[in-house]
Amino acid sequence: MRRQTFLSIICLIGFLNAVECRGQIQNIPVNEDVTIDRLYFGLLSEALVQTKDLKQSGHLTVQAGTRVKWSLIPDRLVIRSFGVFQLVGGQEVKSFTNFESILSPGKRWNIHVGVMATPTTELRPNPSTWQSQVETHAESTILGGRPGVKVRYTFMNHLELVSGVHIQNEEPAYHLKLAYKALTLSGFISANDSFLAMKWKDGLSDIVVTYDNDSVAFSGFLNVFDSVSFYTDLVYAVEGDKKISGTWGMRKYVLSEGLVEGFFSLSYNQLRKQFQAGFFLHI
Helix, strand or coil: CHHHHHHHHHHHHHHHHCCCCCCCEEEEECCCCEEEEEEEEEEEEEEEEECCCCCEEEEEEEEEEEEEEEEEECCCEEEEEEEEEEEECCCEEEEEEEEEEEECCCCCEEEEEEEECCCCHHHCCCCCCHHHHCCCHHHHCCCCCEEEEEEEEECCCCEEEEEEEEEECCEEEEEEEEEECCEEEEEEEECCCEEEEEEEECCCEEEEEEECCCEEEEEEEEECCCCEEEEEEEEEECCCCCCEEEEEEEEEEECCCCCCEEEEEEEEECCCCEEEEEEEEEC
């Protein structure tokens, strides 16, 4: 299994070296009906040092995948699917998949049916993007894709409304998302659960807040320079001892005119009492 995964990564890198692009590769036509919507490969490497005894360890993840779009009826009916795998520490393999049909009966209407991102999930980075591999804890508290149906309507004044019904834990959950310019609100309710999320993203900051019955999570990035960000990632436990734990850090982004981009990072995890330093590269 490891050998096959390694060979797949080598073949992918060989193909990518022949492609001229900047940042993530997108919109590669296969034929007149099929397009590779996204192609992704990323590597995250971190050195971890405990502050108590200076014990050192390492963390390495590799993530790769693609999203494909098939246009059955131009501007009316599309099939879209992605497949992504993540290799953690050379041993644990995680996979992420979806498959959905998208019907556009009008210029501003979209109806999605399949296994896909719920309206709430849309606040979490898509697994076929680099943001997913380095998502914050707050973003990771947002559930992944589920089977269901959702309807999207885009108004003329930058307002978007998305509602859906999805199956979670063998019961229906009712989702709603409202987005206006930099602000997005979403959440769901079911017979035994509820969840709320908020996202604010503009040129200066990127903030995510989530709330469930057990905790409140917050992550925020402040872009102080063009290529430097400071961030925090906090969790407040509603039940129990109500402790606050979190991570504080900075990223120095590597901007390139070629294929590869990424960042160097330095952070401190208060709960684990450790410093984390490393780099992240992706295409």
